[in-house]
Amino acid sequence: MTLRISVIGTGYLGATHAAAMAEFGFEVLGLDIDPDKIAMLTAGRVPMYEPGLSELLLKHVAGHEGSTGRLRFTTSAQEAAEFGDVHFICVNTPQRKGEFAADMSYVDAAIDALAPHLTRPVLVVGKSTVPVGSAGRLAERLAAQAPVGEGAELAWNPEFLREGFAVQDTLRADRIVVGVRSERAEQLLREVYADPIAAGVPFVVTDFATAELVKAAANSFLATKISFINAMAEVCEAAGADVTLLSDALGYDERIGRKFLNAGLGFGGGCLPKDIRAFMARAGELGADQALTFLREVDSINMRRRSRMVELAREQCDGGFLGRRVAVLGAAFKPNSDDIRDSPALNVAAQIQLQGAQVTVYDPKATDNARKMFPGLAYAESALEAAEGAHVVLHLTEWQEFRELDPAVLGEVVAERRLLDGRNALDADAWRAAGWTYRALGRPS
Secondary structure (H helix, E strand, C coil), X not given: CCCEEEEECCCXXXXXXXXXXXXXXXXXXXXXXXXXXXXXXXXXXXXXXXXXXXXXHHHHECCCCCCCCCEEEECCHHHHHHHCCEEEECCCCCECCCCCCXXXXXXXXXXXXXXXXXXXXXXXXXXXXXXXXXXXXXXXXXXHHCCCHHHEEEEECCCCCCCCCHHHHHHCCCCEEEECCCHHHHHHHHHHCHHHHHCCCCEEEECHHHHHHHHHHHHHHHHHHHHHHHHHXXXXXXXXXCHHHHHHHHHCCCCCCCCCCCCCCCCCCCCHHHHHHHHHHHHHHCCCHHHHXXXXXXXXXXXXXXXXXXXXXXXXXXXXXXXCEEEEECCCCCCCCCCCCCCXXXXXXXXXXXXXXXXXXXXXXXXXXXXXXXXXXXXXXCHHXXXXXXXXXXXXXXXXXXXXXXXXXXXXXXXXXXXXXXXXXXXXXXXXXXXXXEEECCCCC
């Protein structure tokens, strides 16, 4: 009999995972407590911008012409429990207010909602990013509340999605990691992931703790690599060196590699910042806090990049923002996303506005989300509109649209041709040739 799958939580992770499971050929039921979100997904619309996800949903959501009908959505935990043989938990684990630690209340609530309705043997699979040790606790919580008892088994299967590439990363993952306690759990997950395994995707079987640590360790390593090159950018500015050339030279070393060695405004979003902080907090609880003290400096370097961009913008405004117009290109924390959580671009824009500048922001996809969180900023419908009358233009999110801007055309609408490239992604020679003063983090002026 073909497995049936439920997905608890239909946000960014859950909606993507549900659509991917339908693409693999399974009957899938998505569960969420938000009726508006369920109505939107049932209509084949996604509550966030993620390339390819809308098309994948429409291919499978029941009730749409040409759809396979394999994907449905509900607000009923009982319906999901009765439907699924394998239940994936894909809810959020944000940073606790006023603390570094992760807020596990959504994961606990998902277990509490599902477990009382589990009357036959099932596998519950956590995909949320959680502190190491959580899976063991949740396994006991699950078995204690489920009528089937230990027949409701837990496994852990961390996600490794990159925003902007989530569909690709789910359908063609670079690895699948599963933390299990039984051969039955492993075999069920091998069945779930039969297609990618057949395509050669590595399937790594571990214990609970290792599976939980893989995600935390991976994000910490990436954050460290980004902050390392940004620390080098600080040194380059002091020494008059060029961090982009330094990155290229380092990248030729196969032990280091060029990926994630792009100096600039630093990382943000809903994962790296809160995950490295939660990792530090959990290490402290385990008595291993000294092992991760370096992550405090990683975090500090990352936040300093934002302050440095504000300083550079002030310099370009002749030492003060009062009465100056500043154009900000980018609001999302990264391109191909409308996610503005902990966005470096918006953080910089808000700081500059607070210091007296008139700031206008343009982003191809994230403007609506930005306007809700930062209503005091001005917003434009195009880069040209944002730059009109600007004394300095800040490039803070590396959308392809911004790479393709014509410096001469943009130069016709600004008050002064001054550009700060916060992502080291634009062609410095082309902008300077068009009469712009071009500055970037970690590069000589």
